[in-house]
Amino acid sequence: MIWSSVADQAHAVRTKAISAVELTRAYLERIAAKDGELGAYLAVDEAGAIAAATRVDECVARGEDPGPLAGVPVGLKDVFVTEGLATTAGSRILEGWIPPYDGTAVAQLRAAGAVVLGKLNCDEFAMGSSNENSAYKLCRNPWDLTRTPGGSSGGSAAAVAAGLCSFSLGTDTGGSIRQPAAMCGVVGIKPTYGRVSRWGVVAYASSLDQVGPLTRSVADAALVLEAICGHDPRDATSVVEPAPLLASAPTAGVDGLTIGIPVEYGGDIDPEIAAAVQRAAAILREAGANVVEISLPHTRYALPAYYVIAPAEASSNLARYDGIRYGIRRGEGGLAEVYRATRGAGFGAEVKRRIMLGTYALRAGYYDAYYKKAQQVRALIKRDFEQAYATCDAILSPTTPTPAFALGANATPYEMYLADVFTLACNLAGLPGASVPAARASSGLPIGVQILGRPLDEATVLRVAGAIERAAGVMDLHPPFAS
């Protein structure tokens, strides 16, 4: 049942074809056998998972419905706050912190019957595109262990691709779900900003962060999204609209839809990826969609705008890690020394770099030149999309400029930042976006394409992703490592 769909697993548990405990043990055994090499998990909660699975089985035994995700084992990116289970955000500074509460998305998964297996590796505070910024360990790509799984939700993508959980949750601030999903050959969706509550998600850049699922199929993604979307009064930026009904979207087809392909998204990309986008476009055309060229002229400013806004917000959000109330504390003597030593020892190089960038951008007298200017660019990017959506229903593009690159390959931070060049604009505009596996590179590495939708229109994104998934024929491929 390891490779079965989320729906099939839940059905099997509900009909007692398999017990939740059996299913959970199967994944736990795989984790024990394989994750030493892969590095997807930062913490495995065997006892908690078995206890949760037992409760699901008891629920079934009583003739009650444990929910649509009954007994389905899930892995959580380690930025999700989990009651009683260490949450580090991939950072040393939170080492040893045991949260007293569950975040909303986690609580919703539990309420739907899902079984939390453990916490997944990620770049520190979700800052990175290769998972190499994890303070704890390297995470590898199951398709090629010398390569990155992508990031920052690298562990979330790798674990799903390797069959070390049925599905996972990640977060996406500039592409952190879609980029690793593309590199690991799984489906990843970042819903509309505000669709999923951020309550209980360690913040990176509040105006950009969004929770989403990484799954092995578009149908799985739809099912998980239904469980975690919806208004949450504890998140003031949460949209008021109720959770969308998405179950039928993946198979609804694209007949009559207009798909836009941005002319600006060509440029410096791997030819096999360009070909994959062309192939996806052909699939959609064949399925009855109208494919047109669109223009997103301000996209070229997305990267610089993002690297002002995200670090500015991060420098603010990370101010709370001061060694006073939780996490590690270093330094003797005065308060300033405790701050310096704790933050010096607790944060990694990339986090420090972004805190410095953000602090610089917010200095008195520089606000207008940096943060405010970046917000103006952001408004223009948003307007680009609004204009595009006047003529199309969804947008098709590459997810990444290249397939998974080798670990240690990106020498400079700027080169690493370019890995997100196609995904950033979506976050700046707050739109829903997905990456769906669309092809294989000659190297055997997966290639994903990105689908962006209108605000709150996850349904159309899933329709387009479903159509590509059905025709691309890469869905049932599993990395050799996983077998």
Added chain:
Amino acid sequence: MTELATALQNWEPVIGLEVHVQLATRSKAFAPSAILFGAPPNSLTDPVVLALPGTLPTFNKAALEMALRLGVATVSKIRAKSRFARKHYFYPDSPKGYQISQYDEPLCEEGVLDILLPEGGRKRVKLTRIHLEEDAGKSSHAGAFSLVDLNRAGAPLVEVVTAPELGSAEEAAEFMRALHRMVRYLGISEADMEKGQMRCDANVSLRRRGEDRLGTRAELKNINSFRFVQKAVEHEIARQARILDGGGTIVQETRLWDADRGASFSMRSKEEANDYRYLPDPDLPPLHVDGPLMMNVMRTMPELPMAKLDRFVRDYDLREPEARQLIEAPALADYFDAAIKAHGSDRAARTLAAWITTELGGALNRDGKSIEDSPVTPAHIAALVKLIDDGTISGKMAKTVFDEVYTTGTSPDAIVARDGLRQISDPVEIERIALEVMAASPKQVTAYRAGKDTLFGFFVGAVMKATGGKASPQVTSDVLRRLLS
């Protein structure tokens, strides 16, 4: 001449205040914890207050309505859309590393608040802005350790910022009183300065009399009583004048007022000032003030202190000082209004006011009670004054009756009926007693008639004593004057 008086001959003080007032919401501004003075340290916290990873603020709308009441009362321009901003600084009593405040888009701007001048009259003080923010926790330092109590962290505050146009320490103190009075009238804060519910920073600068340009200012922090406002500002005026008179220049700095020592100390210079790196808070959407909310606020506005003062003077013919006393606290003003209503005649207002401010005020003050705890009701006071009005009892008797009402809560009518209290105002009866008194004191009669006028009181007292205090003072006086002449 005092140092301050000398300083004021040459220098004109220019003072602006930043006053923080804690709003009386039940829970915190952005977190669910309750607000309660005197709770055990750190008992009023939750994941949001502690700034645990993953927590988010949600705004307590009750605080908005309260701030709007102050905005309306001060005739401020109210933004239909204002915004919260993060003000960053590292300190253990600021768990998030920033304070949620408002920066370039505050809720209220360009308001006014009228203050009562000690010498009479009023002054209209311009308010630059009123904005919402959250309070920090409280740090205390014990030897090698510092202790942090986050009970107060996250409590909603309004910060009221005046234009630099208060001209003296007295005016600064009066502004504090006016704001204190106002927020209590509006029911948005208890503003108890001893509990830190109202705190003040003062910006003070001097300029040579006759000049227009503002001098360099110093900011005084940590002023937490009306008395200290005046003392701290006076102290600062004298300090700056001393420097300027000695040919020095004022350094722009923040100084901490130490009430125990009656002096201020430099905290940090302009160069050392924090860069707060203000950032619109991405966790909080803009704050919208819509028509229905404003309507509701307007509809429920109480009569404001200055309107009440005007009404007391205009409708009840009160003298200004007495009226000022009565409007000081809303409960006292309400008490006075209720007493007039119970009495039924506006003409009794002055008498009622006198009884309330003098007898009742004195007794409550003596016992450390507030008007809310008064054992004497407005109806009691009204009844007492009526008994005097209709001649049933004398003013002197009334004081005795008042004392019993105050002690026992028994109504004046009941006391009068029970004790058969009735002043003797029949001149024939009083003449009989007066003649007895005179017959018993022939020496005094002779002396009085010889010109010792001061003995008149002796005879009045003797008649009073003989009647158990029931003789009408007026009639007694008339009769005695006639008999003794």
